[in-house]
Amino acid sequence: MSATPSGPADGLVGTDQPVVEAVQITKRFGSTVALADAGIVVRRGETHALVGRNGAGKSTLVSILTGLQAADDGAVAFDGRPAPPLGDRDAWRRRVACVYQKSTIIGSLTVAENLFLNRHARSRAGLIRWSRLRHAAEQLLAEWSVEVDVRQPASTLSVEQRQFVEIARALSFGARFIILDEPTAQLDGAGISRLFTRIRQLREQGVTFLFISHHLQEIYEICDQVTVFRDARHILTAPVAQLNRAALVAAMTGEDVTMPEAEHRPLPADAPVLLSVRDLVTASGAELSVEARAGEVVGVAGGGGSGKVEVAEAIVGLARPAGGTVVVDGRALRPGSVPDALDAGVGLVPQDRHREGLVPLLSIAENVTMTVPDRIGRRGLISPPRRDALARDTITDLAIKAAGPQVPVAELSGGNQQKVVMGRALASDPKLLVLITPTAGVDVRSKQTLLGVVEEVRRRGTGVLVVSDELDDLRICDRVLVMFQGRVVREMSHGWSDNELVAAMEGVDLHHV
Ligand SMILES: Nc1ncnc2c1ncn2[C@@H]1O[C@H](COP(=O)(O)OP(=O)(O)OP(=O)(O)O)[C@@H](O)[C@H]1O
Numbered sequence: 001m002s003a004t005p006s007g008p009a010d011g012l013v014g015t016d017q018p019v020v021e022a023v024q025i026t027k028r029f030g031s032t033v034a035l036a037d038a039g040i041v042v043r044r045g046e047t048h049a050l051v052g053r054n055g056a057g058k059s060t061l062v063s064i065l066t067g068l069q070a071a072d073d074g075a076v077a078f079d080g081r082p083a084p085p086l087g088d089r090d091a092w093r094r095r096v097a098c099v100y101q102k103s104t105i106i107g108s109l110t111v112a113e114n115l116f117l118n119r120h121a122r123s124r125a126g127l128i129r130w131s132r133l134r135h136a137a138e139q140l141l142a143e144w145s146v147e148v149d150v151r152q153p154a155s156t157l158s159v160e161q162r163q164f165v166e167i168a169r170a171l172s173f174g175a176r177f178i179i180l181d182e183p184t185a186q187l188d189g190a191g192i193s194r195l196f197t198r199i200r201q202l203r204e205q206g207v208t209f210l211f212i213s214h215h216l217q218e219i220y221e222i223c224d225q226v227t228v229f230r231d232a233r234h235i236l237t238a239p240v241a242q243l244n245r246a247a248l249v250a251a252m253t254g255e256d257v258t259m260p261e262a263e264h265r266p267l268p269a270d271a272p273v274l275l276s277v278r279d280l281v282t283a284s285g286a287e288l289s290v291e292a293r294a295g296e297v298v299g300v301a302g303g304g305g306s307g308k309v310e311v312a313e314a315i316v317g318l319a320r321p322a323g324g325t326v327v328v329d330g331r332a333l334r335p336g337s338v339p340d341a342l343d344a345g346v347g348l349v350p351q352d353r354h355r356e357g358l359v360p361l362l363s364i365a366e367n368v369t370m371t372v373p374d375r376i377g378r379r380g381l382i383s384p385p386r387r388d389a390l391a392r393d394t395i396t397d398l399a400i401k402a403a404g405p406q407v408p409v410a411e412l413s414g415g416n417q418q419k420v421v422m423g424r425a426l427a428s429d430p431k432l433l434v435l436i437t438p439t440a441g442v443d444v445r446s447k448q449t450l451l452g453v454v455e456e457v458r459r460r461g462t463g464v465l466v467v468s469d470e471l472d473d474l475r476i477c478d479r480v481l482v483m484f485q486g487r488v489v490r491e492m493s494h495g496w497s498d499n500e501l502v503a504a505m506e507g508v509d510l511h512h513v
Pocket residue numbers: 029030032033034052053054055056057058059060061401410411412413414415416441443
């Protein structure tokens with residue numbers, strides 16, 4: 001194949017047919033029905049949202065729309081023509097691409113190599129023509145206004161740049177239909193606006209998007225149509241403008257959902273201090289001092305680059321701090337040691353469940369009980385019935401959608417995996433719970449469950465530290481420390497307004513403007 005970007009698929013542009021039409025799709029995994037007679041129609045030029053609770057079947061639909069899996073039943077057509085055979089990857093790539101949350105870019109290769117992987121221009125002797133490759137990559141990125149040096153290793157790209165490079169790569173195969181799977185999950189506010197500007201530009205240039213997100217306000221901002229899936233079924237498709245937020249949530253959940261909020265609840269004067277962080281300095285120079293008492297929920301908020309995640313990771317031992325002390329219930333923690341933090345009574349929900357959270361091939365039961373061997377057996381011998389009983393409680397308490405405790409975590413939807421991480425954090429009855437972006441990728445109803453659990457453990461006297469930029473997460477806090485560029489710039493007590501908090505996270509002081 002040549003290294004020059006090819007045009008749209010097989011002369012398909014210009015028809016009135018939907019870009020994609022999936023009809024009566026059914027997909028089963030063993031006894032789980034992931035899609036039941038579900039479908040979607042996406043028209044040319046629209047930005048179409050696909051929403052639904054965790055486990056509703058969105059990712060399964062994406063895998064069928066991109067030819068990664070075959071449906072058990074039903075049909076997919078692109079521009080009115082039946083989808084290509086599964087094995088013809090090139091034909092699929094000319095029609096559709098998905099940009100996933102997890103990168104499909106190879107970090108050790110340059111951007112140019114990633115763009116034209118296996119499509120290198122070669123000399124007659126079969127040698128790769130590096131200068132041509134680079135030139136083609138530069139041309140491609142220039143065509144779509146992506147400003148990235150194609151010679152840099154892909155590992156040095158920011159999340160935002162990586163997404164743009166993946167979009168350009170999809171376009172270079174000829175696809176004009178792109179699925180974005182939770183594209184804003186790892187972006188800060190400014191990154192999200194740049195992504196939306198890019199989506200609008202590409203739309204003008206004839207690109208159609210299917211946009212998957214749990215952030216409903218984004219759907220109102222960037223999408224024209226919305227399709228809702230619930231329990232493996234298609235519930236509705238409607239213009240976004242005709243569906244208000246309450247109706248959308250009701251379609252997703254089948255009920256009305258209100259998020260928990262902290263009431264004003266003064267702590268008893270004798271509530272012991274469970275967390276005391278003094279003059280903590282991270283490797284990158286972010287600083288924090290904070291205390292949390294028994295029954296208190298303290299938030300640490302901040303946008304991208306605020307240092308909130310770094311300080312949280314230094315507190316729990318995921319990163320080694322450059323200075324300062326962390327004391328949990330009177331015991332000084334060994335810097336940089338997660339086992340020591342767990343041993344001192346910390347329950348942890350880390351930011352990246354793929355990297356630090358779960359072992360995907362192990363069962364829910366094994367993952368939930370991983371850090372509490374003493375609760376499920378004696379002298380190193382694990383009692384499987386006890387382990388399963390504990391896991392069953394977790395499945396019930398957190399409303400995890402799974403057939404039972406033996407299901408491997410890899411088979412759960414993203415939001416349900418996050419609940420397993422929370423289950424594991426709670427399994428040890430922690431004195432202090434540290435939650436880092438705990439509801440990322442979690443649907444509204446599951447968010448309500450997860451945040452509701454925090455309220456319960458707080459009542460039992462656990463101290464909680466919530467590190468997040470999500471207003472829903474922060475609303476359950478008694479007070480919120482706001483970080484900006486590595487420093488705490490504000491402390492907001494109960495009753496803060498969304499505007500005030502967002503402004504503080506952006507580094508704007510509303511009182512002084
Ligand atoms: N490989 C698999 N094996 C077994 N079950 C699976 C597999 N993939 C998905 N499922 C099940 O199919 C159902 C639909 O899952 P899917 O991942 O499509 O949901 P989703 O809407 O994308 O959820 P989320 O928002 O959490 O990512 C879930 O019950 C899930 O557990």
